[in-house]
Amino acid sequence: xxxxxxxxxxxxxxxxxxxxxxxxxxxxxxxVQVSVVDCPDLxxxxxTFPAKGICGKPRIADVGGVPYLIPLVNRxxxxxxxxxxxxxxxxxxxxxxxxAAPFRTLGVNAEFMPIIQAESEERRAVNGSYIAQINPxxxxxxxxxxxxxxxxxxxxxxxxxxxxxxxxxxxxxxxARGRTGKHNFVTCMRETLGKHYGDKPVxxxxxxxxxxxxxxxxIMPPEFSxxxxxxxxxxxxxxxxxxxxxxxxxxxxxxxxxxxxxLRVEHTHCFSHHGEGGHYHYDTTPDTAQYLGYxxxxxxxxxxxxxxxxxxxxxx
Ligand SMILES: [Zn+2]
Numbered sequence: 001x002x003x004x005x006x007x008x009x010x011x012x013x014x015x016x017x018x019x020x021x022x023x024x025x026x027x028x029x030x031x032v033q034v035s036v037v038d039c040p041d042l043x044x045x046x047x048t049f050p051a052k053g054i055c056g057k058p059r060i061a062d063v064g065g066v067p068y069l070i071p072l073v074n075r076x077x078x079x080x081x082x083x084x085x086x087x088x089x090x091x092x093x094x095x096x097x098x099x100a101a102p103f104r105t106l107g108v109n110a111e112f113m114p115i116i117q118a119e120s121e122e123r124r125a126v127n128g129s130y131i132a133q134i135n136p137x138x139x140x141x142x143x144x145x146x147x148x149x150x151x152x153x154x155x156x157x158x159x160x161x162x163x164x165x166x167x168x169x170x171x172x173x174x175x176a177r178g179r180t181g182k183h184n185f186v187t188c189m190r191e192t193l194g195k196h197y198g199d200k201p202v203x204x205x206x207x208x209x210x211x212x213x214x215x216x217x218x219i220m221p222p223e224f225s226x227x228x229x230x231x232x233x234x235x236x237x238x239x240x241x242x243x244x245x246x247x248x249x250x251x252x253x254x255x256x257x258x259x260x261x262x263l264r265v266e267h268t269h270c271f272s273h274h275g276e277g278g279h280y281h282y283d284t285t286p287d288t289a290q291y292l293g294y295x296x297x298x299x300x301x302x303x304x305x306x307x308x309x310x311x312x313x314x315x316x
Contacts, residue, residue, distance in 0.1 A: 024192025162205025
């Protein structure tokens with residue numbers, strides 16, 4: 001098992017978070033409505049997840065890290081989501097988030113949208129994950145459901161994960177429309193929490209749908225860089241950027257403040273049912289952008305296999 005560090009987040013009540021997020025998002029969106037609702041059935045469209053909800057022992061994991069990808073790749077770094085679930089003390093967890101694809105299985109590098117009900121003593125794992133890679137035929141985006149070709153629950157290099165028992169229950173619903181500020185949807189929520197809670201770290205995760213508009217995403221190229229990527233500029237020249245269209249189903253993890261574990265404080269990957277997906281940066285259509293999301297604050301953080309040598313390149 002990898003090295004695992006554990007930290008207890010500050011966990012505000014859902015009612016309190018509603019007020020805080022409503023206020024913060026108002027500065028960034030024309031129309032905002034935050035409330036506590038029953039989590040919709042996430043096995044239904046457009047989510048089609050293997051679990052009904054995101055409730056029950058909500059936890060966040062930051063596995064590996066960007067230093068295993070750049071300046072040069074570390075090809076040893078392959079993880080198994082079933083092992084990660086046990087390391088999070090939640091065997092059988094429903095896990096969603098953003099990470100790097102299992103390059104050893106795929107034979108190429110790609111974006112990974114983990115959506116996995118991990119194995120338990122009673123049942124096998126259900127892998128509802130997607131991968132987005134550069135289409136070798138035309139250089140465009142190629143989005144595929146992982147389980148249509150592969151049987152494992154692996155991923156590579158790094159992942160930011162939200163885990164729960166996958167149960168129905170109360171969640172925070174966020175509706176936001178018409179972006180008036182410069183922050184993307186997730187950054188806006190993260191900075192709002194940071195401002196309000198200060199040195200008390202709050203971590204959240206969940207899923208949201210970009211219902212209208214378009215978004216800028218990136219997909220890592222199929223080959224890892226053979227020359228070292230030493231700056232954000234190097235990384236941006238290596239990545240492939242696309243504008244993709246709604247509806248996009250996004251999985252996100254964000255932390256208001258890093259309590260000293262070298263965290264990636266926000267990470268969001270999206271898939272769709274029309275063949276597009278990738279690493280979410282921001283919507284490119286502020287006037288028409290419309291978001292609908294479901295989130296919960298995490299109780300615990302698990303920092304798994306933290307890189308010993310680190311840097312701040314490529315964290316966007
Ligand atoms: Zn990413």
